[in-house]
Amino acid sequence: MNKKVSENGTDSIKKKTYEYIRDSILQGKFISGSFVEEGVIASDIGVSRTPIREAFNKLSSEGFVELIPRRGARVRAISPNEMHEFYETRMVIETYAAKRVCSIRPPIPERVDELISEMETLTQFVMAHEIAQLDRELHRIIVALSGNQVLLELYDSLQFRHLLACSSVPIDSKLLSVVLQEHKELVSALKNYDEEGVLTTLSKHLDPDLVLRFRRF
Structure with a gap:
């Protein structure tokens, strides 16, 4: 159009x-x-x-x-090696942030539930680009809840890689459903300040080797 x-x-x-x-x-x-x-x-x-x-x-x-x-x-092109390094970096940042959140137990904003609901609707219509935007917002909330402003600024500097990485996912309804389920598990554990649950979900959600199998370059 x-x-x-x-x-x-x-x-x-x-x-x-x-x-x-x-x-x-x-x-x-x-x-x-x-x-x-x-x-x-x-x-x-x-x-x-x-x-x-x-x-x-x-x-x-x-x-x-x-x-x-x-x-x-x-x-801007992202090579498989850069993609791998990007997810390794996210793992380091988000794992630390998640541990910090579970330790200090800040109020979890209602926005996380809204994001899951919006992702569920978009997944039904296989709207990968829009889901990528929500994906980044959800993970950014976790980092922001850690209370570390410098860490958040560092995370924000990765924005273009985050969005380009998400946009490289083949539009596959089954794959999007898997990602949605992982986000649901992540939010559920986060709201309960369940450190083990959050870290377990992040470890599979951000595993560079698993992610790369679903990317196109």
């Missing part, structure tokens, strides 16, 4: 152009390693090249694209 952007309001144009390119990357329209053509974007959503270039600069700073001189914006 052609998503034309209204030329009313510069800030609105910038935001919509950025979101269109970013979502297109995460949904696989612009695949890893390919160049995003300014002319294609301009034609797709009806904007000038200025907001497109500004969006490229923002996406570059966030790690989604690489700006190649005289070539343009190339979608």
Whole structure:
């Protein structure tokens, strides 16, 4: 479907152009390693090249694209080795955060139950891209609950890898159902401050070797 952007309001144009390119990357329209053509974007959503270039600069700073001189914006590719290292890093951060949460027992926000409910609905319709957004929000909540702001800032710096990694999952309803069940187990253990349960779920949910079997590169 052609998503034309209204030329009313510069800030609105910038935001919509950025979101269109970013979502297109995460949904696989612009695949890893390919160049995003300014002319294609301009034609797709009806904007000038200025907001497109500004969006490229923002996406570059966030790690989604690489700006190649005289070539343009190339979608950031994640190799199997980098993917493995990314999940190892998440394991370290989230395991520490989970232990801390179970120790200090902060109130668990109602948002975690809302996220599970939303994931369940999206899983029925095999909406992997939208689930990826909720996946990151859920895991970020766990890190935030640890109360360690520096750790949260470090976790946030991994955002582009998190979303690109999730978007690389083949759209498979059975696989999404497995991920949903793991999220349910994770939230249940978290709400009971069950450290063993949380760590057991995280160990399989974030196991780099298990994750890589389901990725496409």
